[in-house]
Amino acid sequence: MTTGPAGDVTAAMNAAADAARWDGAPAPMPDLRDRLYLLRDEVHTTLHSEFDTTAVDLEQLRGILADAAEKLSAAFCVMTGSLSELVRLIEAAPATPGVAPLSEVALIARDITSRTGSTVQSLQFEDMATQLLQHVGRRLATLELFSKDMAILHPHPDNPRAPLTDEVLDDLFRRLDLHRTELLAVGRKTVQQQSLDSGGIELF
Template sequence: MQTDPSTPAGLDGSAAALPLLAAAELQDHLMTVTHDLDRLQRLLDDAGEALSTHFYSASGHAMALLRGSDGGPAADGLQQIMQDIAGAITALQFQDMATQLIAHTSQRLRNCSDQLARDTFGADDEDGAAIVEIAPLRPNPVTQDEMDAGSIELF
């Protein structure tokens, strides 16, 4: 049996192609995940913007009613509404944390995909060497894992 000098010892052409196919499939999966995370980030941004707009509008209307009230039981109810709206606005800071985590995760996945492409297909790329996106320096941009009023760390 003759062996091809360009094929690594003990591997025929079909066995050598398997890691390339697996690497290509893995890279496709990584890129699909990053696209899904980008879409999720846009959805969160849109929802956060809509919620902010509505909460600030409701807050303005409640303040106007509070200023026009005579200080009776309705004023107490409006005051409670204002506190609830303030709590909801604070909860919207979750959107900022989620956006940071999504961006961080997307960047890490792109870095993995780029490295995989460079290391596996680098010599086969007709456009030249693959550019590898720099991996995030910090392991995690958000240290929060729960959300209480006044305890949010934003970067």
């Protein structure tokens, strides 16, 4: 009884070891072959399932990020709007003798407002993180194509143990070569930044 691909690898290796012990006698070989086929099928099924799960996770993560950033930026706009209004009211208020000048409060409010630049910069993390997640998603999608094409090694669903023909293998190599090109095409990562420091500026 095995519990997944890892267990099947062990089982297949055990079967191979048994085969070696039997010195090539025919008895254990069907067992080894069966286990290898099983291993291949399980790896394919597991990979496919993991790809699907990961794609859903990435999409959810993107949604969570966008939602969080949207709420933060909305709060930021409300806060800065309130501060600007406060400064405006203070500046319009008449001075009261004996009371600490309101202009000091206005100075504080203005100081807070002037420091909003770093918040504006930080909130841009969402866009960068989203693009990185999209990049990961594209890479995974291409890798999944490799995995899917390996199913071609199962050329006859009714007879899964049918021998592989040259035609099937040629077709597989052609597909893999195509996917390699596709994988290289998505190799360019759109986000190179290592921090939230402001990026370069170039005027043409």
